[in-house]
Amino acid sequence: MKSDDQQEIIIKSLNQISTIDLASLPTPLDEARRLADKIGLSKLFIKRDDLTGLAGGGNKARKLEYDFAEIIKGGYDVVITAGGIQSNHARMTAAAARKLGLDVKLVLGGADFDIPKGNLLLDVLFNAEIRYLVDDDANSSLEKEMQKWADELLNDGRKPFVIPIGGSTALGALGYVKAMQELAAQIESNNVQIIVGVGSCGTFAGTILGAKIFMPEAKVIGVSVSRTVDAIKNRTIELIRECSDLINYKINAEDCSIECYDDYHFEYGIITETGRQAVELAANLEGILLDPIYTGKVMAGLIDLAAKKVI
Known part of the structure; x- marks a missing residue:
């Protein structure tokens, strides 16, 4: 089956699952030129899911x-x-x-x-x-x-x-399968690296599955804000398997590439020094507000992985 035909079948399955309007979608994809230049990346875009609208926004x-x-x-x-x-x-x-x-x-x-x-x-x-x-x-x-x-x-x-x-349920993770469909329509090429924060693994699982369907050349990299890599991999595989069953998509979840780093937090809910610096950098260079519990740590991870040439 051609990939386009398979995508159409998956989109039909996705659209048959009931939702209720709570988010303001699609969210913008903003290029962060000054921040990219500062941390040594040729390009950096931020998917603004802080602007989903419900009670202050968020994923x-x-x-x-x-x-x-x-x-x-x-x-x-x-x-x-x-x-x-x-x-x-x-x-x-x-x-x-x-x-x-x-x-x-x-x-x-x-x-x-x-x-x-x-x-x-x-x-x-x-x-x-x-x-x-x-x-x-x-x-x-x-x-x-x-x-x-x-x-x-x-x-x-x-x-x-x-x-x-x-x-973090398989049903909820479908929100990020759809988010990858949304992202794919906003970029010129899907040969990109997607950095995503990982806590309870639902967003991570949906992003991996959605990227595999709608952005097959993309690489998804997780930055943990709370769990160990082993715990994340086990739960993410479980969610990918359950999520793919909901949309009748045949996938061997164990074969999915799950790349994640757990070096950028020491205790959930406590800001790190590198996280604090990342929050200040994003605010001063892009006028974008990150938070100390989640996205600040993810940005700290992105900055360090860029310095190490992992991304």
Whole structure:
């Protein structure tokens, strides 16, 4: 089968899966000329998924379009999710729930605050009920607490829907399969390297799968903000396999090239010195705002990999 014919079949399968409009798409692709020159790259483009629009933007909006379509279709009345104390996913999930008239509960790994700041302040503004796991943000503990809360709500006659940490489901990862279709239409050649931050692996898996379909010459490189490379590879392969099944795309996930680096963080939620420098560099040279938890560390990784000639 010709690749064009295969793409058409995959696009048809993608379009048959229900979504609900939450993001402002397509997001721009901005060339960062001054930053590229500074760090020794011939060209550098930034896919502006900070401009997806939902409650301040971010990558999670693409995933939530799939999750909330399932939630509305299923008649659920309350959404539960979890993350770190400054979770972008928690903030955007709370906003999406309120936009669609649903109740929202958050389990956050960290201590309660007298004066909430950052994403936590927005969680409070969206009137999300929050449970804190003090000094315990391990994923397994967060997941157990979400399920416990869901059981309590079921006993009270509610119908809860649990979205995993980071929204990292095979269904949500389809948002980044589509994002690669979007990106392919914005660039002249797909012989590029795509640097993407990796946390709970959903965006990474969708990007790898989407690039394989729509940008077959592209190389996807992950920069971890929390997990080890081994943990990332195992979870990413699992998500690619499940995601490809949803769109009837035959792929051996184990044969996918998964390149990722875990050298640019030491503890989730804590800024690194190189991350701080990357945030300042992007702001001063391009007027682009990165954050200390995620994209600052990813930019620090990109800068170092460029210096080492990996990219």
